[in-house]
Amino acid sequence: MIGPDIDRLIQLLAKLPGLGPRSARRAALHLIKKRDILMLPLADALATAARTIVVCPICGNLDSREPCTLCSDPRRDDSILCVVEDVADLWALERSGAFRGRYHVLGGTLSALDGVGPDDLRITSLVQRATGTAVREVVLALNATVDGQTTAHYVTERLADCAITVSRLAHGVPLGGELDYLDDGTLATALRARRPM
Amino acid sequence: MIGPDIDRLIQLLAKLPGLGPRSARRAALHLIKKRDILMLPLADALATAARTIVVCPICGNLDSREPCTLCSDPRRDDSILCVVEDVADLWALERSGAFRGRYHVLGGTLSALDGVGPDDLRITSLVQRATGTAVREVVLALNATVDGQTTAHYVTERLADCAITVSRLAHGVPLGGELDYLDDGTLATALRARRPM
Numbered sequence: 136m137i138g139p140d141i142d143r144l145i146q147l148l149a150k151l152p153g154l155g156p157r158s159a160r161r162a163a164l165h166l167i168k169k170r171d172i173l174m175l176p177l178a179d180a181l182a183t184a185a186r187t188i189v190v191c192p193i194c195g196n197l198d199s200r201e202p203c204t205l206c207s208d209p210r211r212d213d214s215i216l217c218v219v220e221d222v223a224d225l226w227a228l229e230r231s232g233a234f235r236g237r238y239h240v241l242g243g244t245l246s247a248l249d250g251v252g253p254d255d256l257r258i259t260s261l262v263q264r265a266t267g268t269a270v271r272e273v274v275l276a277l278n279a280t281v282d283g284q285t286t287a288h289y290v291t292e293r294l295a296d297c298a299i300t301v302s303r304l305a306h307g308v309p310l311g312g313e314l315d316y317l318d319d320g321t322l323a324t325a326l327r328a329r330r331p332m
Numbered sequence: 333m334i335g336p337d338i339d340r341l342i343q344l345l346a347k348l349p350g351l352g353p354r355s356a357r358r359a360a361l362h363l364i365k366k367r368d369i370l371m372l373p374l375a376d377a378l379a380t381a382a383r384t385i386v387v388c389p390i391c392g393n394l395d396s397r398e399p400c401t402l403c404s405d406p407r408r409d410d411s412i413l414c415v416v417e418d419v420a421d422l423w424a425l426e427r428s429g430a431f432r433g434r435y436h437v438l439g440g441t442l443s444a445l446d447g448v449g450p451d452d453l454r455i456t457s458l459v460q461r462a463t464g465t466a467v468r469e470v471v472l473a474l475n476a477t478v479d480g481q482t483t484a485h486y487v488t489e490r491l492a493d494c495a496i497t498v499s500r501l502a503h504g505v506p507l508g509g510e511l512d513y514l515d516d517g518t519l520a521t522a523l524r525a526r527r528p529m
Contacts (some may be wrong), residue, residue, distance in 0.1 A: 137423060138395035140384050144377045150370055152362050153355035154348075162348045163381075164420055167394055170382050173347055178378035180341045181363065185371045187337050188364055197364055198335035223361055226334060 141167070193264075195240030195257050197222050205229075205238060212236040213269040218261060218290060219276050220244055220283065228276060236274075239264060244282040245289055256286075258293060265297045272300040279306060338364070390461075392437030392454050394419050402426075402435060409433040410466040415458060415487065416473050417441055417480065425473060433471075436461060441479040442486055453483070455490060462494045469497040476503060 137145070141163060149159035166174040190196075191203035198204055205211065205225075215236035219225050225238050241256045265273055273294060277283035291301050307325040308317060317325075334342070338360060346356035363371040387393075388400035395401055402408065402422075412433030416422045422435050438453045462470055470491060474480035488498050504522040505514060514522075 137426070138385070138397065138401055140377070140381045140396040141394060144374075144381045147370065147374045147377050148348075150366075151345075151351075151359045153359060154350055158350035160420065160423060162350060164394075164418075165349050166378065167381065167385055169347075170385075173344065174378055174382045177341075177344045178375050178382060180337070180344050181371055181375035181378065184337045184341045184360075184364065185367050185375060188335070188367075197338060197361075199337040200335065204335055221361075223357060226357060229334070 194238045195222075195242060196225055196238060210235075214271040215274065216261075216264060216270050216272070217274045217276050220278055220286075224276065224278075234274075241277075241286065241290075244277065244280075244286040246282050253289065253293075258290060261290065262293055262297070265294055265299055270297075270299055272302060275301065275303045277303070279304075391435045392419075392439060393422055393435060407432075411468040412471065413458075413461060413467050413469070414471045414473050417475055417483075421473065421475075431471075438474075438483065438487075441474065441477075441483040443479050450486065450490075455487060458487065459490055459494070462491055462496055467494075467496055469499060472498065472500045474500075476501075 144166070145156070145159045145163045148154055148162050149156050151159075154162060166177070184199075187199035188197050189199070189201050191198055191201060191206055193202045193206045196203040196205055200207070212235050216239055217228065217234055217236055218239045218241060219228065220241055220243060222240055225240055228234050228238075239257070239261050241258065241261070243251055243256055245251055245253065245256070261273075264270060273290075275287045275290060277287045287303055294301050305328065306321065307328060308314065308321065314322065341363070342353070342356045342360045345351055345359050346353050348356075351359060363374070381396075384396035385394050386396070386398050388395055388398060388403055390399045390403045393400040393402055397404070409432050413436055414425065414431055414433055415436045415438060416425065417438055417440060419437055422437055425431050425435075436454065436458050438455065438458070440448055440453055442448055442450065442453070458470075461467060470487075472484045472487060474484045484500055491498050502525065503518065504525060505511065505518065511519065
């Protein structure tokens with residue numbers, strides 16, 4: 136006999152990834168206890184974001200401005216384009232602070248199983264951008280999964296006619312990784328791609 | 333370089349119990365993808381709940397009506413009162429469907445470490461309710477922790493002058509529990525409290 140307003144809140148919270156029914160109940164109680172400092176600001180942040188967030192028409196990033204902050208930043212390098220699967224990957228690369236070029240979000244990977252074909256991804260607009268005079272290199276920062284690598288090969292083919300370099304992220308031992316725990320494929324790849332000290 | 337609106341949303345989501353920075357980012361992307369069926373309804377549910385949810389002045393439950401649905405349900409048994417630590421425990425008992433009496437939420441347990449004394453809990457109002465003519469039994473459904481049991485003993489003492497039965501939940505082997513994995517204390521308690529087949 137939970138009241139209808141709390142019940143509805145719990146049902147909706149339980150739909151968030153990472154929250155099940157039990158943690159949704161805990162989150163709801165936590166929110167009610169912190170009504171002014173968390174519940175109302177969160178309601179407001181959700182409503183604001185729902186109103187303002189748009190997909191950047193150039194790169195596919197999510198932002199409240201159009202074009203997005205990254206596309207409209209004049210200090211970024213126009214000559215190098217980093218292709219990612221998803222906005223989450225773009226954020227991960229931005230957190231690393233290692234890339235100062237522009238991005239292009241594909242919006243997924245090719246997947247025969249899930250019925251995702253080339254037309255479902257933002258590949259045509261990538262080819263258009265890569266054909267532009269500014270771009271000299273496209274870095275494919277796709278997941279090292281079967282679908283990610285299939286997509287990388289397909290995108291490479293589609294970019295074959297552009298006079299640009301197409302590269303991909305290096306494979307190897309992750310920093311802090313212990314060899315003992317690494318899979319055979321990664322170890323073999325890291326050995327083949329060994330570098331002089 | 334995440335936009336300010338998304339960033340604020342992620343910061344707030346990360347404050348929910350069970351969500352860290354990484355899962356908050358995932359949740360934010362999920363919400364933006366499901367703007368109409370999840371993000372806007374959740375914003376609305378939060379705002380509604382923040383506006384309507386009150387603490388029931390009788391039992392301490394959370395509900396959008398006052399007194400709460402449980403206190404105002406005429407079909408429930410007025411003669412038995414179940415004392416719980418928190419609203420989450422009340423919900424757990426209601427889900428079990430095994431209790432048809434009234435509740436009383438203490439709002440915590442006595443804790444010397446956390447500086448929680450008897451005046452910080454809803455004990456005086458419990459004694460008042462238990463002194464009423466209707467109540468014949470008080471069931472202490474407190475956690476089987478040191479703080480929970482200390483509180484149970486204290487509440488029992490405070491209720492000593494009322495002409496009512498004070499009981500507590502049974503201790504023993506949980507249903508589906510394997511003896512092999514149970515702690516010694518529970519096993520010893522279950523053995524002492526053995527029942528005829």
